[in-house]
Amino acid sequence: xxxxxxTPKHLITATGQRVTLRCSPRSGDLSVYWYQQSxxxxxxxxxxxxxGEERAKGNILERFSAQQFPDLHSELNLSSLxxxxxxxxxxxxxxxxxxxxxxxxxxxxxxxxT
Amino acid sequence: ILNVExxxxxxxxxxxxxxxxxxxxxxxxxxxxxxxRWETAKSPEALFVMTLNGDEKKKGRISATLNTxxxxxxxxxxxxxxxxxxxxxxxxxxxxxxxxxxxxxxLMVKP
Numbered sequence: 001x002x003x004x005x006x007t008p009k010h011l012i013t014a015t016g017q018r019v020t021l022r023c024s025p026r027s028g029d030l031s032v033y034w035y036q037q038s039x040x041x042x043x044x045x046x047x048x049x050x051x052g053e054e055r056a057k058g059n060i061l062e063r064f065s066a067q068q069f070p071d072l073h074s075e076l077n078l079s080s081l082x083x084x085x086x087x088x089x090x091x092x093x094x095x096x097x098x099x100x101x102x103x104x105x106x107x108x109x110x111x112x113x114t
Numbered sequence: 115i116l117n118v119e120x121x122x123x124x125x126x127x128x129x130x131x132x133x134x135x136x137x138x139x140x141x142x143x144x145x146x147x148x149x150x151r152w153e154t155a156k157s158p159e160a161l162f163v164m165t166l167n168g169d170e171k172k173k174g175r176i177s178a179t180l181n182t183x184x185x186x187x188x189x190x191x192x193x194x195x196x197x198x199x200x201x202x203x204x205x206x207x208x209x210x211x212x213x214x215x216x217x218x219x220x221l222m223v224k225p
Binding site for chain 2: 002033042043044045048055056058090092097098099100101102103104105106107108
């Protein structure tokens with residue numbers, strides 16, 4: 001158990017809908033990263049937040065947004081969902097802002113868009 | 115799009131064999147390289163974080179080296195055990211904190 005929690009574990013929704021995925025980092029960690037793992041693209045970095053501020057942005061679609069709250073939990077909002085958004089979404093946390101810190105991954109949220 | 119490649123894509127070895135695989139990444143704008151172990155139906159688990167050229171890290175039977183000038187890192191497993199069966203993933207991080215993952219090397223160790 002990494003100490004990172006993600007809810008829900010599974011989510012099934014229809015095209016065009018909007019969903020919110022939630023992540024609570026390990027106690028003491030200030031950075032939260034979001035990743036998408038789809039069958040055809042491997043693991044892709046979406047976005048990083050550190051202590052409430054966006055710090056790095058990867059391959060995140062405009063239909064997706066994220067935020068980190070004062071209690072350091074983070075939410076990833078996915079809107080106007082398409083079939084291709086079906087994937088496993090991981091969050092990870094680390095104590096610092098930069099790449100020299102180890103990341104701890106949560107169990108993931110599996111999103112199925114029908 | 116940054117090119118991070120891992121080879122081989124998959125590897126079958128016998129228990130007790132030693133093995134190694136490669137992660138190739140851009141040699142410019144390097145900040146850090148991460149290695150992860152990812153078992154089926156689980157989450158990636160950090161093995162090593164490497165930041166300096168010439169870094170060597172070791173954890174039990176697993177070790178890794180880093181060459182930032184030529185853009186590669188090797189992961190070695192000595193005396194492979196069935197429980198080492200997993201996908202080994204590297205992630206290149208640039209100075210802007212952008213992470214790019216390789217496609218992974220899937221290791222299967224036969225008893």
